[in-house]
Amino acid sequence: MAGNSDPLSPRAKLAVTAGKAVAAASRAAGRGSGSVIGGRVALKLDPDLLARLAQNLDVILVSATNGKTTTTRLIAEALRAAGPVVSNALGANMPAGITSALAGSSDARYGVIEVDEKYLAGVARDTAPKCIALLNLSRDQLDRAAETRMLAENWREGLAGSKSVVVANCDDPLVVWAASSSPNVIWVAAGQMWKDDAWSCPSCGGVMQRPGDDWYCGECGFRRPTPSWALSGDHVLDPHGSAWPIHLQLPGRANKANAASSAAVAAVFGVPPQVALERMYQVQAVAGRYDVVQFQGRDLRLLLAKNPAGWLETFSLIDPPPAPVILSVNARSADGTDTSWLWDVDYTRLTGHPICVVGDRRLDLAVRLEVADQHFQVYENLDQAVAACPPGRIEVIANYTAFQDLRRRVGN
Structure with missing residues (x-):
């Protein structure tokens, strides 16, 4: 792995400079942040730029159908306790937007990156993440996104044998199916209110049994793994059984679940739950949401x-x-x-x-x-x-x- 002293190649530097110039021109023209068009130009000039920008960072990827922008922000706040963070905080979550975000910081230690579900496998290949957080999979953009089972299969193939620590929601059968190909998984009981995309077993197609908060396939034995972290009311339970209070300015059960997953990710990098959760309180709104x-x-x-x-x-x-x-x-x-x-x-x-x-x-x-x-x-x-x-x-x-x-x- 390259050290921080390793400069970018001349080509990579040119790509970063050109991308920033195009982004600035786009902003000046009133066409939004410019991060996507800037990233596209940069990647055209240096197709390996995303990998080059990521090589000096501890990268954390966050993917899900719902909650990834908020969770990315919560993880970024928590990890600032351990060092400088760069993040695509405005939600530009495909390769061009991610490249723009990483090009914007040269002194960061952590890269906390939200990734569109369809692009997770490719971005993980380019950025060699230390940790990947998988929150949920459900139907979304029916004309664009693949059927959820196919997305889970794509994740599963992309994560097979991954060196990343995968932090995954054990209450979503599709997420469990996707994460189970990875050798190093930390399971979080984050809950699942919407169950209509997970009544059939992703492993064999059998009917899923759902007694209480548990789930299992009666035909092939695929079942909910035992979590080491859990959301319990207004607390996060850590692997030692300690309960840490969640104090958020963001409303709702879903955001408490996001905080539980974020605390588990922060712990991978040595940030204790109490510190991580206290820092999450700073987040009042995320890209206008909840304002x-x-x-x-x-x-x-x-x-x-x-x-x-x-x-x-x-x-x-x-x-x-x-x-x-x-x-x-x-x-x-x-x-x-x-x-x-x-x-x-x-x-x-x-x-x-x-x-x-x-x-x-x-x-x-x-x-x-x-x-x-x-x-x-x-x-x-x-x-x-x-x-x-x-x-x-x-x-x-x-x-x-x-x-x-x-x-x-x-x-x-």
């Missing part, structure tokens, strides 16, 4: 939910009725253009809430809410929906590009 913003005399809490599992978790943390809820759904390329997933979401959990519907695909959502026997109104835009709500707090739940639209409108 409360003032808009038209109301307090809007911005919540991102991109797929059925995410919507289910989000419904569990909103204020009780009669708190108004604004739902916004788009179906642009970054969201996935197939909206049939709306039919997988249990909207009866919103009974009692006044519901306002906006977004490009508001009529698709309106049909789904009609069938779920919910009371709602459709509005042309956010301004009209907010104006129809009483003063006070409004819960705003949006999928990916709808969330970005909302942030721009409210100046967040």
Whole structure:
């Protein structure tokens, strides 16, 4: 492994410089952060640049369908107790965005990197990570992402014989199947609220039995491994049986689960649970998620939910009725253009809430809410929906590009 004194090759330096220049030009033109286009240019000039940038770092990869951006941020905060960290904190999680993030820091010791599920195996091959955190797998972007079983198979093949320490959620059968090919796994009982993608055994296709919090396949014997870390209410249980309190400013059970996995990752690098969890308290919002913003005399809490599992978790943390809820759904390329997933979401959990519907695909959502026997109104835009709500707090739940639209409108 190269030492920190090893400079980048002239070609790599040129690639980094060019990538930064293109990113700066993109920002100046008002086209976002520029990290993706900058990374693409850099990788064109030096296809091995990601591997070169990673060689002096202890790399931690984080992948999942839901929660990877937040968990990446929590791990980064925890590891700052042990040294400087570079991270793709804004969620640009494919090779170009990851390359841009790593090119932005020359003195970091740790690289904490969120990775899109489809790219995990390739990024792991390039970056030789010390640790990989696998949180969950569920249906998402039906027109782009492979069926979940195929994604799990891709992970399993990519991790086979890996030297990385894999920190994996033992409550998700697809994650367990994927991680089981790796020789060094730390199991975390992080929970699984959404179970509809894991009723058949990923190993043999048999029907999964799910007594209580346990699961196993009655046909081939594939079963839930025994965890060494666990989320237990408001505490993380470590491998010694000690319970450490979780104090987060982020809401909901899912974020406590993210904190439990993050504490297990931090421990791999010698950061004790108490220190790791205390540092996680600093995180108030992640790329705008969970922010409360003032808009038209109301307090809007911005919540991102991109797929059925995410919507289910989000419904569990909103204020009780009669708190108004604004739902916004788009179906642009970054969201996935197939909206049939709306039919997988249990909207009866919103009974009692006044519901306002906006977004490009508001009529698709309106049909789904009609069938779920919910009371709602459709509005042309956010301004009209907010104006129809009483003063006070409004819960705003949006999928990916709808969330970005909302942030721009409210100046967040």
